Amino acid sequence: MTTIKSFxxxxxxxxxxxxxxxxxxxxxxxxxxCEAVFEALADGLIKAVLVGEKGKIDATHIAAKFPDSVEIVxxxxxxxxxxxxxxxxxxxxxxxLMKGLxxxxxxxxxxxxxxxxxxxxxxxLTHITVSEIPGLDRLxxxxxxxxxxxxxxxxxxxxxxxxxxxxxxxGIENPKVALIHFTEKVNPKFPNSVDYQTMVGRAQxxxxxxxxxxxxxDVKTAFDLHSAKVKGITSPVAGHADLLLFPNIESANTFYxxxxxxxxxxxxxxxxxxxxxxVLPSRADSASNKYFSLALASMISxx
Amino acid sequence: MTTIKSFxxxxxxxxxxxxxxxxxxxxxxxxxxCEAVFEALADGLIKAVLVGEKGKIDATHIAAKFPDSVEIVxxxxxxxxxxxxxxxxxxxxxxxLMKGLxxxxxxxxxxxxxxxxxxxxxxxLTHITVSEIPGLDRLxxxxxxxxxxxxxxxxxxxxxxxxxxxxxxxGIENPKVALIHFTEKVNPKFPNSVDYQTMVGRAQxxxxxxxxxxxxxDVKTAFDLHSAKVKGITSPVAGHADLLLFPNIESANTFYxxxxxxxxxxxxxxxxxxxxxxVLPSRADSASNKYFSLALASMISxx
Numbered sequence: 001m002t003t004i005k006s007f008x009x010x011x012x013x014x015x016x017x018x019x020x021x022x023x024x025x026x027x028x029x030x031x032x033x034c035e036a037v038f039e040a041l042a043d044g045l046i047k048a049v050l051v052g053e054k055g056k057i058d059a060t061h062i063a064a065k066f067p068d069s070v071e072i073v074x075x076x077x078x079x080x081x082x083x084x085x086x087x088x089x090x091x092x093x094x095x096x097l098m099k100g101l102x103x104x105x106x107x108x109x110x111x112x113x114x115x116x117x118x119x120x121x122x123x124x125l126t127h128i129t130v131s132e133i134p135g136l137d138r139l140x141x142x143x144x145x146x147x148x149x150x151x152x153x154x155x156x157x158x159x160x161x162x163x164x165x166x167x168x169x170x171g172i173e174n175p176k177v178a179l180i181h182f183t184e185k186v187n188p189k190f191p192n193s194v195d196y197q198t199m200v201g202r203a204q205x206x207x208x209x210x211x212x213x214x215x216x217x218d219v220k221t222a223f224d225l226h227s228a229k230v231k232g233i234t235s236p237v238a239g240h241a242d243l244l245l246f247p248n249i250e251s252a253n254t255f256y257x258x259x260x261x262x263x264x265x266x267x268x269x270x271x272x273x274x275x276x277x278x279v280l281p282s283r284a285d286s287a288s289n290k291y292f293s294l295a296l297a298s299m300i301s302x303x
Numbered sequence: 304m305t306t307i308k309s310f311x312x313x314x315x316x317x318x319x320x321x322x323x324x325x326x327x328x329x330x331x332x333x334x335x336x337c338e339a340v341f342e343a344l345a346d347g348l349i350k351a352v353l354v355g356e357k358g359k360i361d362a363t364h365i366a367a368k369f370p371d372s373v374e375i376v377x378x379x380x381x382x383x384x385x386x387x388x389x390x391x392x393x394x395x396x397x398x399x400l401m402k403g404l405x406x407x408x409x410x411x412x413x414x415x416x417x418x419x420x421x422x423x424x425x426x427x428l429t430h431i432t433v434s435e436i437p438g439l440d441r442l443x444x445x446x447x448x449x450x451x452x453x454x455x456x457x458x459x460x461x462x463x464x465x466x467x468x469x470x471x472x473x474g475i476e477n478p479k480v481a482l483i484h485f486t487e488k489v490n491p492k493f494p495n496s497v498d499y500q501t502m503v504g505r506a507q508x509x510x511x512x513x514x515x516x517x518x519x520x521d522v523k524t525a526f527d528l529h530s531a532k533v534k535g536i537t538s539p540v541a542g543h544a545d546l547l548l549f550p551n552i553e554s555a556n557t558f559y560x561x562x563x564x565x566x567x568x569x570x571x572x573x574x575x576x577x578x579x580x581x582v583l584p585s586r587a588d589s590a591s592n593k594y595f596s597l598a599l600a601s602m603i604s605x606x
Contacts, residue, residue, distance in 0.1 A: 133565065145485070149493070182448070182556035190452070192553070220560035220587070227564075230587045250495070251553035253485035257523035258561045261530075262436070284523070284533045 003171035004299075005139060007132045007266055007292050010170075014298050015044045020069070021301045022047040023279075023294060024085035024094035027078055027102040029056045033281075036290035037098070041066045045298055049094055051075055051085045078102045082110035089118050089276045095301040098279040098294065111271075111278060118275045124148070124158040127280075128166055129269040130296055131259055136223075141167055141175075142244040145256045146280070147271065149249040153195045156245060157208070160199070162272045163243055164211045169299050177203075178222035178241035179215025180251065184233055186216065192247040212236055219244070219255065268292035270300060277301055306474035308442060310435045310569055313473075313598050317605075318347045323372070324604045325350040326582075326597060327388040327397035330381055330405040332359045336584075339593035340401070344369045348601055352397055354378055354388045381405045385413035392421050392579045399600040401582040401593075414577060421578045427451070427461040428576040430583075431469055433599055434562055435569045439526075444470055444478075445547040448559045449583070450574065452552040456498045459548060460511070463502070465575045466546055467514045472602050480506075481525035481544035482518025483554065487536055489519065495550040515539055522547070522558065571595035573603060580604055 004010050023046045028034055040046045041062070047069040050057050054074045063070045073088070075081035082102065088094035097118075099107050111117050112125070119125055127146035130139050143159050144151070151159060160177060167175040179196040186193045196216045203213035214237030220227045225239030246252035259265045267289050271278035277297040281290050307313050326349045331337055343349045344365070350372040353360050357377045366373045376391070378384035385405065391397035400421075402410050414420050415428070422428055430449035433442050446462050447454070454462060463480060470478040482499040489496045499518045506516035517540030523530045528542030549555035562568045570592050574581035580600040584593050 149485075180553075180557070182452075182552045218560045219557050220564040224564055227587045246557070247553045248551065249485045250483075250550045251557040254483070254522050254549070254554040254557045255561055257521045258558055259565065261523040261527055262562065263565045284530045 001171045003138075005137060007139075007268070007295065010139075010292075010295050010299060011043060011045060014295055014302075017302060020045065020047045021095035021298045022049060022093070023096040023098050023297070024049045024051055024088045025098045025100055026081050026085045026107055027052045027056070027100040029101040032285075032287040032290055033098070033100040034058065034062065035287040036294060038062060038065075039287075039291050040294045040298075041069055045295055046096070049073055049085075049088060051088070052081045052100070053077070078106050079110070082107045083113075083116065086110040086113070086116065086118055089274075090116065094276065096277055096279065096294070096297040097274075098290075098297070099281060104280060107278075107280070111274060119273060120275060123273045124155055124162070125271060125273040126155075126159045126162055127269060127271050128163050128296075129256060129267060130292075131268075132266045133259070133263065134265065138172075138242060139170065140244065141242060142246060142252065142255065144246070144249065145252040145269070146249075151248075153198060156195055156199065157202075158273075160208060160211070160213070160245060163245070164208065166272065166300055167242055169302065172242050174210045174212060175242045176237045176240050177211055177213045177215075177243045177245060178217055178237050179213065180219055180222065180244050180246045181216030182218060184215075184217050184221065184231055192216070214238060214241075266292055268296040270297045272300070304474045306441075307602075308440060310442075310571070310595050310598065313595075313602060314346060314348060317598055317601050320605065323348065323350045324398035324601045325352060325396070326399040326401050326600070327352045327354055327391045328401045328403055329384050329388045329410055330355045330359070330403040332404040335588075335590040335593055336401070336403040337361065337365065338590040339597060341365060341368075342590075342594050343597045343601075344372055348598055349399070352376055352388075352391060354384045354391070355403070356380070356384070381409050382413070385410045386416075386419065389413040389416070389419065389421055393419065397579065398604040399580055399582065399597070400577075401597065401600075402584060407583060410581075410583070414574075414581060422576060423578060426576045427458060427465070428574060429458075429462045429465055430572060430574050431466050431599075432559060432570060432572040433595075434571075436562070436566065437568065441545060442473065443547065444545060445549060445555065445558065447549070447552065448555040448572070449552075454551075456501060459498055459502065460505075461576075462548060463511060463514070463516070466548070467511065469575065469603055470545055472605065475545050477513050477515055478545045479540045479543050480514055480516045480546045480548060481520055481540050482516065483522060483525065483547050483549050484519030485521060487518075487520050487524065487534055495519070517541060517544075569595060571599040573600045575603070
């Protein structure tokens, strides 16, 4: 397939797909969520099941406009809506879950439920973000701004594998992965850097499949060949990263928030590791973030 | 005094000061360092002592142009140059140290030497960065991108006090300090957030003097009132931060590198805690970063 290099290419690609993923939207009561779902329906990216208390869903509006692609499923409470939507995903009746106006904890409780949830045993729950950054010729993916605060080596490897699979969905056959640190030096005082050295070795030995892994390197080096040159870094990832793996949630969140506020980039995010992708926007995310997150999840769930 | 809100205001202010600080430049052999020192001399910000091997210093050029404000001190080696420059600082013959083309370790070894160094016992060595960010009406200071990787509560407090003193030099009488985290929630699982709660309490009790401390909050909230509002954060620091204290070096470095690459902001940095400020640029820093770092250090050392 062609590599998808921008959000407009992504939504164009999705709108041309014959089979639309069905999104179970949990508690679609707020304007931003409804706007995002409405637009994704209008653009032909998805079908939707609106799950929630009927009185709270502005059903007439959405369902009347899209009679063939919207269903409404009644739920007695937020908790019930979460359990119902997760059951739909378990039964193959929903391809994506999306959080509306419901507490993150309430939704995740249903998602992670040992009996009835959708996280297969042994799977790691993690989060991927993708950004379209003005001036770059490609989309930039990164983890983990939301779920795994301080990944172990094993978790880092699982995150790498899950994320790389997402990038392959976008047509990036051999993703360039930058292991982010504050310096390029490996030092036993900084266990992240030791993990990174191990991972670069294992990647070279082919243990992660077709990916190119480089690091430790700082954020600038991941994008800037000049910076790499000054530091004597020869990794093929330097200056060309597709995917950034951050050492901890504080640095990942700092990148996310700095890009979002100062660079005003478009962002999208989704949870991975579950049997269907979960769109779990934070309160401060915009309607367009939610819309593109639906597009990201659609791409991940596409068969 | 007037609050200094931009780098041009800073250099204007310094150029008008009657007494110029004397900068001991250690191994001024590279173009960027020489260019920065040359420009600071030309703009009347500093005097300079060039410390290094005479054959390697392009002395004729600089000394001939500024006969009254440049001295040259010969040194036999990098190590000797570092020790000589530190001795000048100890003896009150240099007000600022600046690293040229010499290993950071070699210079820091002399700076931190128990017998002959310039870090008074009990003082914390830390690093402050200041950025001029397009669109903001003030300079933004932050720590620590370079020295203290994972500060303890006590170290955070010392960093806060040292940094706040720098901001006061810039005329910011009551600095607004954002304690950066990935969420605004205080949670015992995240010790940073617990430290922050303690610090906000102690700041309110007046233990840090005249500063306003808020957090935990994320980077965006520190600048964006809308984001704070959505999250229900009412701290007077939200949207108005002057100083960001990052939880660890990975997040501080991520902010620094992201701003430097994607926002192309002007940056300056210096080491604090020593008896004179030390300008310690990294290899990838530009000549203008080095120039403004000299200006920052001059402001810190001004009497």
